[in-house]
Amino acid sequence: MQRFKLKYLSGFGNEFASEDERCPNALPHGQNSPQTCPYGLYAEQLSGSAFTSPRESNKRSWLYRIRPSVQHKPFRKLIESNLNYDWNGAEPNPNQMRWKPFNIPTEKEVDFVQGLNTICGYGDARSRHGIAIHIYACNASMKNKCFYNSDGDFLIVPQQGTQLITTEFGRIEVAPNEICVIQQGMRFAVEVDGPSRGYILEVFDGHFVLPYLGPIGANGLANPRDFLTPTAYFVDEEVNDYHVVNKFQGSLFVAEQNHSPFDVVAWHGNYVPYKYDLSKFAAVNSVSFDHPDPSIFTVLTCPSVKPGVAIADFVIFPPRWAVAEHTFRPPYFHRNCMSEFAGLIKGIYEAKEEGFVAGGASLHNMMTPHGPDAECFKKASTAQLKPTRVADGTMTFMFETSFSLAITEWGLKSCNTLDNDYYKCWQSLKKNFKLSES
Known part of the structure; x- marks a missing residue:
């Protein structure tokens, strides 16, 4: 090229x-549309x-x-x-x-x-x-x-x-x-x-x-x-x-x-x-405890007329350090009034190491629950919380919008790549409830 x-x-x-550079002084001087350019x-x-x-x-x-x-x-x-x-x-x-x-x-x-x-x-x-x-x-x-x-x-x-x-x-x-x-x-x-x-x-x-x-x-x-x-x-x-x-x-x-x-x-x-x-994105995150919302990873936004509500956000999850203490570090389970379309450019996504593959995508529409798969939850719940590199060699992105999204026939059937077994990644989550802590 x-x-x-x-x-x-x-x-x-x-x-x-x-x-x-082949035409120096091609820009008119003094006005945008002179009689003769x-x-x-x-x-x-x-x-x-x-x-x-x-x-x-x-x-x-x-x-x-x-x-x-x-x-x-x-x-x-x-x-x-x-x-x-x-x-x-x-x-x-x-x-x-x-x-x-x-x-x-x-x-x-x-x-x-x-x-x-x-x-x-x-x-x-x-x-x-x-x-x-x-x-x-x-x-x-x-x-x-x-x-x-x-x-x-x-x-x-x-x-x-x-x-x-x-x-x-x-x-x-x-x-x-x-x-x-x-x-x-x-x-x-x-x-x-x-x-x-x-x-x-x-x-x-x-x-x-x-x-x-x-x-x-x-x-x-x-x-x-x-x-x-x-x-x-x-x-x-x-x-x-x-x-x-x-x-x-x-x-x-x-x-x-x-x-x-x-x-x-x-x-x-x-x-x-x-x-x-x-790779030039300067990520910010918690240096004490808790898990900030993914809005801290917004690269570009198309704002709506409502303050703080986006027509669409372009969000990435770049390589970074995780240092939060007393915290479940991967994305938490959540439902929200935004729709999230995610794609993987390269590498392995931290919250779903299996099934979510580069060149594919996922969609969690408005108020549809989602979060880490069962294996990620198990590992992150027992991991030693020392400073750790996250997402090295990986780049995941998200198109987030305040609209409830409709799927096309191509997305549902014609593309022939829809994973009908996606729901199974959460089915092995165990009931850990105890009536009293001992």
């Missing part, structure tokens, strides 16, 4: 700029928020491109993946669910768009409210094709295979244990170096931001300076029948044009794609 440049995203909401470029604004949003939440970037993005033929309906936003297509199911590793196609070439599969979700892209959770499984690069999402933002979590994602803003290489966010409306194409699989959290309501740190203070969790955004890189290429795939109101549409859409020579703004290396 061709190397490329990245630069630090110096802070969410900050203005920054980039121009391809340098190099004969077209000025185009990409807005990720209402024009009149407050300054701290106003998202937009100016793109200076060889051809405007409007130059394409009419869209037509496209059936090319297992994307599905019909939340009433399958019967509600409150059971704990676990999937074995999702299958990667082998019999034919499948690219990123063709390999999209919806597992669960809630809401309506038309009203800009809700989320969807997808799996992608592919073995081929996108050829003469790009994709953009008119409905919301994609948070992409690779589990297997490195991707080179070409965007209008430049190129980003994303490997397992990294994440990439492609925001609403941004065109991109995915190249892979072999069989690839991963997870996608899609939000309709707004955009991902760093969580408030509250009593933690100024430092900790994901640091703004560790987020990277690409530098401008343009392709001036005429292509017969280049396909632009648009996800609009939950359906796919395709339009043809005769050139590459990645012809942005320069750009500036605060609405950009970005990546983050999960």
Whole structure:
């Protein structure tokens, strides 16, 4: 894969700029849309928020491109993946669910768009409210094709295979244990170096931001300076029948044009794609006793209008030290008013060493009880509570949402990886009750 440049995203909401080094001074000086742009470029604004949003939440970037993005033929309906936003297509199911590793196609070439599969979700892209959770499984690069999402933002979590994602803003290489966010409306194409699989959290309501740190203070969790955004890189290429795939109101549409859409020579703004290396997360935890809530591991959040209630949180459980005394250290048994979709990027999850496998997933919907399996409970209840390393060589993540999630037919049946024996991991928990302590 061709190397490329990245630069630090110096802070969410900050203005920054980039121009391809082949065209110095491509950015106009003094105004965004002069009568004539340098190099004969077209000025185009990409807005990720209402024009009149407050300054701290106003998202937009100016793109200076060889051809405007409007130059394409009419869209037509496209059936090319297992994307599905019909939340009433399958019967509600409150059971704990676990999937074995999702299958990667082998019999034919499948690219990123063709390999999209919806597992669960809630809401309506038309009203800009809700989320969807997808799996992608592919073995081929996108050829003469790009994709953009008119409905919301994609948070992409690779589990297997490195991707080179070409965007209008430049190129980003994303490997397992990294994440990439492609925001609403941004065109991109995915190249892979072999069989690839991963997870996608899609939000309709707004955009991902760093969580408030509250009593933690100024430092900790994901640091703004560790987020990277690409530098401008343009392709001036005429292509017969280049396909632009648009996800609009939950359906796919395709339009043809005769050139590459990645012809942005320069750009500036605060609405950009970005990546983050999960190994840079600065975990915090108890240094005395008790088990803090998993919210202390939040990397990014999409907040709702209710203070403290998220449309969706992206949470990880990274390698760290466990030092709490007089405490059951693994995740405790719990029921809550959030739904939790978990995936394993690599390694072995501390609370379920068997059955929860990298490339698979689990879902514990709203108020469905869950927690460590019987073997984990037994070991953690009798373990010597000395300082211990947890999750070395492992990365588990969670998509947490305040919505009750509906499962698609693909997630229940068509994927063929649903583990119908998941419930058995708790059945050997013993009754330890004694009427009096002796």
